[in-house]
Amino acid sequence: MSASRAIFDKPYEAFLFDMDGTLLNSIAVVERVWTGWAVRHGIEPEVFLKTIHGIRAVDVIKQLALPGVDPVVEAKLLLDEEMEDVDGILAIPGAVAFLEGIPRERWGIVTSAPIELAKRRMTAAGIPTPAMLVSGEEVSAGKPSPEGYLLGARRLGVDPAKCLVFEDAVAGILAGESAGADVTVITATHATPFETPHFSTPDYLGLRVASTEGSVSLKR
Known part of the structure; x- marks a missing residue:
């Protein structure tokens, strides 16, 4: 099995999501x-x-x-x-249903956006409010620093090395890697594709979640 496909069926303690370009298109x-x-x-x-x-x-x-x-x-x-300006902000296809299938204590958002802007865009796109959200204002170093993902994992009480990060941008991918997490790449907003060793998918329509006590896993 290729490294990019090894994320499927693997038990994770939590899923951590970027926001812009990953859960919604702004x-x-x-x-x-x-x-x-x-x-x-x-x-x-x-x-x-x-x-x-x-x-x-x-x-x-x-x-x-x-x-x-x-x-x-x-x-x-x-x-x-x-x-x-929230005109044209939309959820990435399948994102809302995908998030609704994850237990609330098993996912969160780590965004470079300030908290007020993040909440406004999530509302505009119909993205569910997470139990845990790290904003760009809460870290001393933004992505590609892993600080945000490390903080997010700590707030959820999980090991960052046992998390799956969902990202769309190079800076965020590097942040997830540096945090020790596995990474998958959402490409819906990519005008110009870039090479990545991680599993990539346009959206969430072909993905689903399976959960057990203490873990979640990605399914197709």
Whole structure:
């Protein structure tokens, strides 16, 4: 069996999910808001937009090191814009039914988004509210640091090495790997596919969950 397929039927203590691009599609909103920001700062949007997914806004802006630009202030302005724009946010096909099949104590969300934005987007997409959610504001280092996934596992009281992480972006995949978790990749929002050794699937329509006392496993 290939390593990418070994995740099926394996007992896990919990499933940990990224949000944007993994459980819901917010690409239209993100690209509308960030395109406007890039233009205002003299940055070519077409290339720049490929670098922002899965990473906290403040970290994206810090990496640019633009003269006279305060990353914290700019991230807050972007948040305000994104909070007002939920047009076109949809659940990834099959995500809601998949989540509803997992015992609440066996899954959570680890997102780079601030908590208010995460809740607003989940509501817009009809994503169930998790018992455990780690937001980008709660970690000192965002993805690709494993800090968020380690914190999420700790809050659920599980071993991160016995978790399955669902991700869509390279930064998040690296974070899951660094946390010691197995990873699967949701590709519904990928305009340009990338190579990954992990099992990849467009959505959740071909997946289901089996649960026993103390564990969950991924089925097809």
